[in-house]
Amino acid sequence: MPSLSTEANRQSDVPLAGLYIHVPFCSAICPYCDFAVLVGGHEQRRHFVDSLLLEIALYADLELSGLGPVCFDTIYLGGGTPSMLTPDDLGRIFDALRRTVDLTADAKISLEANPEDVTSASLQAWRRLGVATLSLGVQSFDGDELRVLGRRHSPEDAIRSIKQAVAAGFDSVSVDLIFGLPDQDTSTLRRNLEQAVALAPDHISSYELEIHPRTTFGKQHARGELHELPEGQQAELFLLTHRVLAEAGYPAYEVSNFARHPRYRSQHNQKYWRHVPYVGLGPSAHSFDGQQRWWNERHLAKWQRQIEAGHRPVAGRERLSTQDLALETLMLSLRTVAGLDLSSFEARFDFDLVAHNRALVEQLDREGLLRLHDNLLAPTLEGFAVADGLAAGFSLQGLGRQAVRSTSRSIDKRLDRQV
Ligand code: SF4
Incomplete structure (x- = not known):
């Protein structure tokens, strides 16, 4: 497996940060999705990678305020669907990172993939590129639920992809599930969880379905065509998820995240929860240096225009009191x-x-x-x-000088999937 290390440049006191790359493409847009995504063809994806390489170059000699030079020990490709990029394009991204930013010898690469993109050839290519953790967007093993969620894979695809990924020799394979679909009951959820566990991934994430106003589900909800599961039932499904997974040997380490051993906990996502600095590249990606948070242009074309003009494509920033x-x-x-x-x-x-x-x-x-x-x-x-x-x-009265203000932007429920 190739090393991404540029450790020769590393100073021992440089903080170890996380690097997130947002790949905004999907083969279709799921009706609940609130991420910065679009359906793009091969040419658009290639152009995106060209722009991303320019953005990486803009982060050469990166210094974070108050921290100085920074070294990365995790790289997370999320989205969107990073598995839609060709191995050639992924290789170009990793080469650019290796040339430009400081990486530890054992920097861990995680890649999100959709089950329909998993083949023997793609798994081998990702392994060759040094991907350590493969995170599969399964969401459900139930055909009806997958149709409601607008997913493009079948239950059989989901099972096959996990089996192949587990056999492929990654350090860790993670499975994403969603619970709390309208009309979901405990028996369907239990079947989903038991099926996931039976396939023996190393890590499971289980997110509650949220209905965001801008999405297809949000619009259907506003018209009264889609109802949210009542809070009491949501809570019941949440508690069931935690109990079933803990009994099966996957205790939670965070509200939505479960690992069959502490070594399989997401090293990258834990940085978000622990206020460790991270840098996000790609449309909509967020960064944090310990004091300030800033975020990129959400729209692909705006993000590209800024980069092509030679500017970091930052849309806004906030200094945290x-x-x-x-x-x-x-x-x-x-x-x-x-x-x-x-x-x-x-x-x-x-x-x-x-x-x-x-x-x-x-x-x-x-x-x-x-x-x-x-x-x-x-x-x-x-x-x-x-x-x-x-x-x-909790009262923080008397702490610091500024008043507490809304942190809704700062704390996204799905911070571990960026924003
Ligand atoms: S939910 Fe995932 S697969 Fe669906 S559109 Fe959003 S990023 Fe793409």
Whole structure:
């Protein structure tokens, strides 16, 4: 397997960041999808890669504010459907990265793929290119559910692709599932989970279906043609997912992520939850340097125009106040099994969270949503089900100088899939 390392240039004190590349193409647009995606032909994909190489060049000698030069130990190709790029185009991207940015010797590459793109030839090509983790967008093993979701693969494609990927020798194979479809009941979900487990992937992600206003589902919902599963049933499916997967040997390590061993946890996605810096390339990709977050132009043509004019295609940025960072840290930590390390929080923000919120912590403990032990504040399974609301009640009064403001842009429920 080829090494991506440019470690000769690496200084030992350079922080290890994550690199995300958004590939915006799909063979069709799923009715629930809110990502920056489009259906593009071969020429458009080739042009995108040409532009991406220029964008990579704009990040030569990258320095992040307050951090200096940066070295990457994870590269994640998401989208969209990165598996639609040819091995030749993927090779051009990896060559450009190798030439331009600082990578560790063991930088881990993850690639999202749709089941219909998985063949013996594509698997071999991805392995040759150094892909360590293959993440398969299966979503369901039920033919009716796949049709509702507008997916192009069949249950048989899903099963075949996982079997082939598991046999191909990647470091890790991950399977993405979606739950909470309108009318989904516990028996269909249980069958999906049991089928996934039977195929023995290393990692499973299970995301709740969200209906976004701009999507086909959103428009159908607004016209009253599509209903959301009631909250109580959503919660039931969420708890079922966690129980079935834990019993099958896939304990959760984050609200939506499950691994059959800690070594299969997503190294890249954990950077988002731990406020480790990351750089995103491609349309709509987000970056974070520990203090500032910035995001690229969402539309392919605008993104390309900026790059071709020699500019980094940044559409906007925000500087996070100390309170923003503290609130994000709290929210993101309470979405993980590890929870919040109170000593680290106090050392970083000079704020004793529990002392300022004792009554709330005791109440959440009585309600069985949070546990405080060994200086860790960790959610229970029931707490996980309401993870996004858990942090909302905490007071950060007296921390930093600026008022807490909405962090809805900053904390996307699907941060681990970028935005
Ligand atoms: S859900 Fe995935 S496969 Fe479907 S359009 Fe969006 S990015 Fe593409």
